[in-house]
Amino acid sequence: MERKKEDRSLLIYILLSVVTCGIYGLIFMWSFTNDLNDVSSAKDPDGWRSPNFIIVILLTIVTCGIYSWYWLYKVGNTIQRSGDDYGVRVDESGTTLIMWCLLLGVGVFISYHLIFKNMNKICRKYNEEFIDNAAYAQGGYGDSYGYDAGGYGNSGSSVQSGSSQKKISVAAQQESEETTQMAGWTIGMAHGALVCTKGSMQGAEINILDGEMVTIGRDGAASNLVLSDRDISRRHCTVQFNASENCYYVTDYSSLGTRMNGTVQLEREVPTRCSKGTRIILGQGSNEFILQ
Structure with a gap:
């Protein structure tokens, strides 16, 4: 298991995506979906898993944008469920994210800020349980x-x-x-x-x-x-x-x-x-x- 990113920032995501003509944004979201799948399935192996982000983009194009709404809804619910599994409070569900997106102007940015913020909290708990504890056990416990x-x-x-x-x-x-x-x-x-x-x-x-x-x-x-x-x-x-x-x-x-x-x-x-x-x-x- 590898340590998951805990410091996602919407501002950095936007700035570096602009500077790199979108390349950073693709890499960032590819990593985000992989981390989401790993973190959520560690507690709920039978739960929803996101397709890799290239598939998300293709399905969004094919459905004229409809799939991106569905994907955001599922991501929000998965993060909230994982919050319950890890003992982390996550107030925003998939429905909340969709409601924010319906607002003109900054609504979409607020939605993505919320999923990055909540994902950081979940990943921090994941790292504590599966990475830090494993390292402690290897160094302090010896054999089990x-x-x-x-x-x-x-x-x-x-x-x-x-x-x-x-x-x-x-x-x-x-x-x-x-x-x-x-x-x-x-x-x-x-x-x-x-x-x-x-x-x-x-x-x-x-x-x-x-x-x-x-x-x-x-x-x-x-x-x-x-x-x-x-x-x-x-x-x-x-x-x-x-x-x-x-x-x-x-x-x-x-x-x-x-x-x-x-x-x-x-x-x-x-x-x-x-x-x-x-x-x-x-x-x-x-x-x-x-x-x-």
């Missing part, structure tokens, strides 16, 4: 491990829950603590533990090393601890252990929320400091964890 009843094994191993098997992926270390003997002293790697007290993983204990981040969610592409319950968002929350402060930082990204000790609702997208022993409740309460 799966949890089962006997301990940690290879990624993709299954855990027994009654008569069913549930596949999960947990970024954690293979052993609960690594030690090094040095000049007669034992040096241990500081870690915390995320213990499930309610839900499909009840009884599981996942060790978290200093600085390590566990992402809990329903989407395996955006999370490394996967829960399939309906009240869990695709990327629900992250839990990071801080050994120097002997605490955790929990960040909520969900639509149904994350509560601390049953009553305190975490502020969305703001890391919240949680002491050891804090109880974390996800969504409507089907899954609970203790930070040990």
Whole structure:
């Protein structure tokens, strides 16, 4: 996956298109449609995908401009739907963009300003989830491990829950603590533990090393601890252990929320400091964890 552009500007788009006799505009919109397809399909593989922009131009010519209205309408709705998927507020739908275009003069420019602005927000979230998190995992996690009843094994191993098997992926270390003997002293790697007290993983204990981040969610592409319950968002929350402060930082990204000790609702997208022993409740309460 490649990082998506986050700084589209209508003014730059117009100026460089004029200077290059339209060549920059074609390249810009080609890239825009490709990014839109990648970002939207990452969360909704079955959703609408735009044709490449050359096809859009040809269909617009063939239909005497009608297809360009249809295309703008679909782009607006796709960006708004992707906003819901990524937890980003997008107020403008495809209908809103068409209404702006019906205004004489600057209406079309306002529509394109809105789709560039909203696309920048979606791409920023896409980069955080799929690019930055992947880079962090490669540099901080090392290999990924799966949890089962006997301990940690290879990624993709299954855990027994009654008569069913549930596949999960947990970024954690293979052993609960690594030690090094040095000049007669034992040096241990500081870690915390995320213990499930309610839900499909009840009884599981996942060790978290200093600085390590566990992402809990329903989407395996955006999370490394996967829960399939309906009240869990695709990327629900992250839990990071801080050994120097002997605490955790929990960040909520969900639509149904994350509560601390049953009553305190975490502020969305703001890391919240949680002491050891804090109880974390996800969504409507089907899954609970203790930070040990």
